[in-house]
Amino acid sequence: MNWLSDLNTIETSFAPILEQWYSVHKRDLPWRHTRDPYRIWLSEVILQQTRVAQGKPYYERFVDAYATVADLAQADERELLRLWQGLGYYSRARNLHQTARYVTLQLEGKFPDTYQDLLKMKGIGSYTAAAIASFAFGERVPVVDGNVYRVLARVFGIEEDITTTTAKKTFAALANRLIQSADDPATYNQAIMEFGAIHCTPVAPDCLLCPLQQGCVAYLTGRQHQLPVKAKKAPVxxxxxxxxxxxxxxxxxxxxxxxxxxxxxxxxxxxxxxxxxxxxxxxxxxxxxxxxxxxxxxxxxxxxxxxxxxxxxxxxxxxxxxxxxxxxxxxxxxxxxxxxxxxxxxxxxxxxxxxxxxxxxx
DNA sequence: AAGCCGGGGTC
DNA sequence: GACCCAGGCTT
Known part of the structure; x- marks a missing residue:
């Protein structure tokens, strides 16, 4: 098998393999039981730079306190911040409040339903927009988070420094190609992140039981512990x-x-x-x-x-x-x-x- | 492009 | 003690 066809094979089988893996290994998490864009948005913002285990109780409390985007819009900001206490990155809570009010008052309660429109909201960047667009509305846009960088860098042997702008473009372009072969964009996006979180982990990836083993450049060249490449900011x-x-x-x-x-x-x-x-x-x-x-x-x-x-x-x-x-x-x-x-x-x-x-x- | 924002888990 | 976490905003 020559290089090109080999690469095409792994690119087209990548998403289906992860979706299959996910159907067996996915965790039961509360935000996976809804397609309500408000709740998905809430969960995604809470989970920004935050581990699932840490964010989960906060999600439960927020859903209890504010069942709808209108409830959140009417919330007292001090009360909202108190609920957020301990999560860190408090601008997330302020942006959450601001966007809830915008959706409620300017958009008459109708949550933006495309990637491009979601991107315009305060506190929603490329990752969160892709997450909501795919999970709530089925749009075929790839999430690119820390898990995705790690999985793609390893499987495709990408040595670019993931902190650079050019590398971000490389990964986004590859992620875009890969999601085209997904059976279901939402499932695939969940799958690749779940796979990075519990299988292709930063320190001890479980390469021996990996469904992508035969197509993984890092495994085949013994570089799984060197990838992804991430420049450490040198202290002055x-x-x-x-x-x-x-x-x-x-x-x-x-x-x-x-x-x-x-x-x-x-x-x-x-x-x-x-x-x-x-x-x-x-x-x-x-x-x-x-x-x-x-x-x-x-x-x-x-x-x-x-x-x-x-x-x-x-x-x-x-x-x-x-x-x-x-x-x-x-x-x-x-x-x-x-x-x-x-x-x-x-x-x-x-x-x-x-x-x-x-x-x-x- | 780089700095900033944070608390917590893990090795 | 370093690294990382379902990142995004500001300068």
Whole structure:
């Protein structure tokens, strides 16, 4: 079997296999007993970024307190928020209230019944719109939630970072193709999410008993634990730079940054990096060669401080300008060289350095 | 495109 | 302690 026909086979059998699996393994959940768009909407909003086990009691309480969208529309917002207490993401509750009032007052109680119209409601994004459109109205639109990303990334071996916009398009397009082969869009959407939630789980997917095993790229290549790829947002690293700017005969000492670090191949001054705000000069952290120079010089004015924000680092820099005699004794610390102001103008430098120089010389 | 919003379960 | 959860809104 060649590549293309193989891919077509898995794409067309994917939905039916999951629907079959679902008919055997589905959990009995309260919102699966209704096609009332109001209740489905309520359940979907409650379940946004929320586990079924956590959301379920809230759903029961909300249905008891507000049986219809009109009841919810008339609710006191403080009372609604009190019912929501403990669920988190409280804007969901406020949007819920706002949309309930809109549906009741502007749409005369008639819930929007297409994906496109649902998308216009506050608090209803692409996932929730697809969920309501398919569950309540049978529209053939795919849900794409965290479960779907995981299942599709594994079965189809997609290595794109799911946090990026292009990857979201890739997954949405694939999901659109797959749902075309579903016997019933609503059942299929429930099935793929249920499958991700209880079988193709993040940590210990049950590959040995998986109905998609023979068509799963991740399983066949042993990558189920690497997929989906999801970039972790790097915490901004805090760094503390102390720069010593040696000046002699109108020249400044700079060096090219060679290390595998920020600003590679750009030029800056003699640098001491410390772990925190400690003052590198006062704490006598100076290596021999630099200490020798500092002792021959005089501090020109007060140190200048500035902050440079990078995507992943916050660099707090402190600049000491040190005037040396015309012919300082000893050699310059490693890699430092004397440059005239004109020469420095032509050197590539980090913005942090350029700003300092402009501040210094206008 | 990135930051923000949250409480809770799980390993 | 990190990751994730039936995401969406704002900037």
């Amino acid at each position: 690293r805090e760094r503390f730079f102390t720069y010593l700017i040696f000046r002699s005969k109108g020249k400044l000492a700079l060096r090219e940054r060679k290390a595998k670090d920020v600003w590679q191949n750009l030029h800056d001054f003699y640098l001491l990096e410390t772990e925190d705000h400690q003052d590198a000069l006062q704490d006598l952290l100076l290596p021999e060669a630099a200490l020798n120079l500092v002792q021959q010089g005089v501090m020109a004015g007060l140190p200048v401080e500035s902050v440079q924000l990078l995507s992943h680092q916050r660099i707090r820099a402190k600049f000491y300008l040190i005037d040396l005699p015309d012919e300082p004794t000893g050699s310059l610390p490693t890699d430092l060289h004397w440059f005239t102001i004109d020469e420095i103008n032509d050197l590539p430098k980090p913005v942090l350095i350029t700003n300092y120089l402009e501040n210094l010389f206008g």
